[in-house]
Amino acid sequence: MKHAGGWRTWWVAGVGVAVLTACQTSEEAPPELEDVAAATVTLEPGHCAGVVVEDGRHALTAAHCVGPGDTRVTLSFLDGRRLAGRYVHVDRGRDLAVIRLESLAPVRPLEVARELPTAGAPLVFAGRNDRPGDPQEALLERLGPCPSLPEVPAALFTTVRGRPGDSGAPLVDSRMQVVGLVHGGAACRIATPTVGMAEAVTTLARGGPALARQSPPPPR
Incomplete structure (x- = not known):
């Protein structure tokens, strides 16, 4: 379920510096939400x-x-x-x-991030495109092992409020790069990292x- 309240203000305040840097160093405008x-x-x-x-x-x-x-x-x-x-x-x-x-x-x-995100990083989640609503802001709480991801030492534990059917949906960082895909867990909050x-x-x-x-x- 996507959260409609205040995501744009939160995102601009949290990642404005990163977006400004991208604008200054790239000929192409950076991706937007x-x-x-x-x-x-x-x-x-x-x-x-x-x-x-x-x-x-x-x-x-x-x-x-x-x-x-x-x-x-x-x-x-x-x-x-x-x-x-x-x-x-x-x-x-x-x-x-x-x-x-x-x-x-x-x-x-979207580009795929070349490095793992760090704990505390802001994330955004759009979810399934057949479920109307604004993108949802989230945080990466921690990285660690997950029993259902046996070959992933650093699964992403997030605050995403996903629903069944959101599996595979991307989580992006402040540069709008894909850092993970929804895997599951409680309220679909666990993501598998896409590094590599x-x-x-x-x-x-x-x-x-x-x-x-x-x-x-x-x-x-």
């Missing part, structure tokens, strides 16, 4: 979520959303458009899967194998 919502997709028939990343030809979702025999999937976007894709990498130990889209996504893709997946997508885009079984580093 609207871009996060647009890049968040629903996996048809509405059982999970995902996010378009990096080159715009790939999306990430949670591996537990992928059935044993699933090879193809249809993604629906905020504006109602749909795009087919196929699973090209599924890592059940980390609960991460990569989808290769049949064509370039009609949205601005930018490199995996690049490898896949070049026709090589994904970085299977590569665990994220432990928290510093």
